[in-house]
Amino acid sequence: MDQSERSSVDWSSVNGSLVPHKDAPGTDVFLNQGGVFIVRSDLGCYLQTKELKTGTGIEIRRLHPACRGGDHYLSDIKDPPNIYIIKGDSYQVVKDLSTDAGATVRELHPNCRGGDHYITYGSNFSIIFLERGVMRSVLDLSTDEQGKDTPLKPDRCKGLYYFGFVYFQGQIEVDEKWGAQCYLFLDIVSEKDVFSIHPDVLNFFPGGLALTQGTSTSSWECIKTLQNDSDSSITWSDKVTCKVGYAKQQMSSIEHNWSISAEMSLGAGELTKLITQFQFSFKAEYGGRSVHTEQEDWNEARDEEESIQVTLEPKTKLYIWQYRLGIGQKPVLFCRDVHFTKEDKPPDRIPLPPVP
Template identity: 45%
Template sequence: MELSRRVSHLPTAWMSLLRWKLCKTMAAIVPKKDAPGVDICGVDKYYYIVRSDLNCYMCSSNFNKGENLGIYSLHPACSNGDHYLAHEDDLFYIIKGNSFRCVSNMNKDEGAIVYPLHPSCQGGDHYLSAFGKFYIIYQNQGVYRRTKDMNTYEDGAESSLHPDCKDGLYYFGIKNYYYFMKPKNEWGIQYYKCTNFNTNEGGETLSFHPSVINFLPGGLGITHGPSAGVWNCIKTVKNDSKTTITWMKKISVTHGFEKDKMSSIEHNWNISTSMVLKTGGLSALITKSQFTFSTSYGGSSINTERENWKQTSVTEETISMHLQPGQVVYIWQYKLNLGSEAVLFCRDLMFKDDPKAPTVSPFSR
C-alpha cells in the first residue's frame, strides 16, 4: 500500500488541536426494547440468552454461577424473532408479529408449527412462561396477562404489576419462578427472582456471572469498559535540512483485531461445532457488536464492517511526502479501545503538522 499526500492539502478540520479524552459514559446492558432479536428465556433447569444479531444463543444451568455455558448456532427459521420464551412442554416459542412458532430445538428448528396469537396476547413488551402458563408483560401500562394458551387465550386474566416489577430490562421464567433483569446499579448487573408479579412474593436478588454478562448486549462495556476511539501517533518525521526534501520510507503498521486478547471471554464457554463463525470467531462478533451500540450502553455507534477482524498483523506501508525546511509531520493511526485496552487497530492513517491528536473520527465521515 502506498500513501502519498501533501500536508498542506489536508482539510482544516483535521488540524484541530483538541486532545482525545476517554469516554466517561457509564456502560449498561442494552434493554430488550433497543435490541431487536435479543431475548432471555428459560425452562425447567436451563436458561437461554438469544442473540439473533449474532445468529446464536447461550444455554446455562445457572446464570449466577456461570455453569454449563454452551453456545449454539440459531437456525435461520428461528432467527429475528420479536420475542423468545420456553415452556414446560419442552418447546420454544418464537413470536413474530401476530403469530408464534413452536420448535423443540432452536438449533435445528425441529417439529416446527406456527399458530396465530390471540388478540389479547398481541403487542406485549415481554413474554415468558412459568407455573404452566404464559405471561405477557405490558410494561407501559403496568399490567400483565396470563393464559394457558396464547392461541386461544384460555383462562385468560389481567393483573397489575407490582411497582418493583415494572422496570425490568428482560423478563423470563422457569417452571416455578419468574425472573427479570434489573437496570445496572451500584451492585452491578442483577436479576430478580419472584413467584408473583402482582405482590412481588418470594423475592431474591441474584448477580450475573461475568461470563454471562460478556454474552449480553452491552456486556463487554461493563466487564471491559466503555468503547472509545483514539488516535495514536505511530511515526514522527522531521526535515532538519535547509532545503525541501521528498521523504519516502516504509513504516510498520499494526492492523486488525486483538483476537488473542479478547478470546479470553470465551474461556468459560463450550462453543458448539455447529457454530458457523465469521472471520475472527465469536469474540470478534461480540466485540464488533459492542461498537455499534450507543454510548449509553458503552458503545460508539459505529459500524466497523470494513475493518480487518482477523488476527492482528504488522504490514509495511510506503509513505511519501514533501517536507519544507524544518517541517515536522506526525503520522497518526486510529484504534478502538474497550476501557483502556486497544482491541482493534483500524486502517485509517492521518498526517498532521502539529503534535496534537486529531479530533475527528474516521467513522464520522
C-alpha cells in the first residue's frame, strides 16, 4: 500500500494523538453486521459507519441514558446482534444503544473482570490484560466457559482501541509517520491488513481534531495600543471593539458528511461545538490545552464594544489584550477576558480554569 493510499496528511507536522480508551471513559469501538460503531458517552451519542477506511454512510445517533457510562462496549456476530456494555463487575446486554431495547444484566465471572479491553472474535469473547500480557478467550463472560489464556505479542499491546469480528481482530494506533492507523489481524500473531482511518471518522474520536485540524492553540492578542507622548497625564475614554464568542464557520465543515438523526435534537454545528469544547479540555499530548471553556460565550462570534477609561502617565503606552483559543491555525473561541499591560508583552496567566 503506497503513501497516497495510507494518508493525505503531513503527519510530521502533527503533534497530538487520539485519546486512548484508558483516558476516555465511556468511549469505545466495536463492529457487527450494522457496521462500525464508535461510542462517546461524554457526548451522549455514537457514530455508525460502514467502514473506518472510507467513512461511508456516517450517522450520529443518540445514546440512551441507560447505555451511557460503560467501561467497555462490544458486540457479537448474532443476527440481530447483541451489544454488551460492561460496567465494573457486571454487564448489560441490549439490542440497540439508542433505545436500550431488550436489556438484561448479568455478572462477570471473576476470571473475566478487570480487563483493559474486551472484544468478540468469532463466537468467543476476548479479554486483553495488558499488564499480564495475555488475551483470555471465553465462550461466556458470566461463566468463563472454555476459558484460555494466550500470550500477546509485543505489537499487540500498542493499541489505543481494540475490536473484533468474525474472522479478525483489530486495533487502532497513531503512527508518527502515517497517522491514525487500523491494523487487522487474522489471529493474535498474523497481520492481515493496515489502513488509514478516514478524517470524517477521526473527527468523532476524542483527540481526533488534533489529527485532522491541528493541535489546540492559545494566545493573548493585542487588540488596542494607547500612547501618551505628552509631558502630562491624560485620561483616555473610549470604546474598544473586540470579537467575542465561537467562530462557528471555522469548524462547520466537520459535520458536512455526517447524518445526525433527528432524535439528537441538535442544531447545525452544535455537535461540533461540543467536540471542540472537549478537545480544549484534553491534555497537550492529545492536542488539547487542559482547560475548561464551558463558562465562556459559545454563541456565534460577534463584534462587541466595551467602554474603557484609563489614565496614561506621561511618555507611556498601554496595551489591551484579549485571550483566544484555536484549533490548528484557525481561531475558534474569542474569550471575554481582557487584560492591560504597560509593556508590549502579553500577560503570563491563563484566564481559564484548568482541568484537574
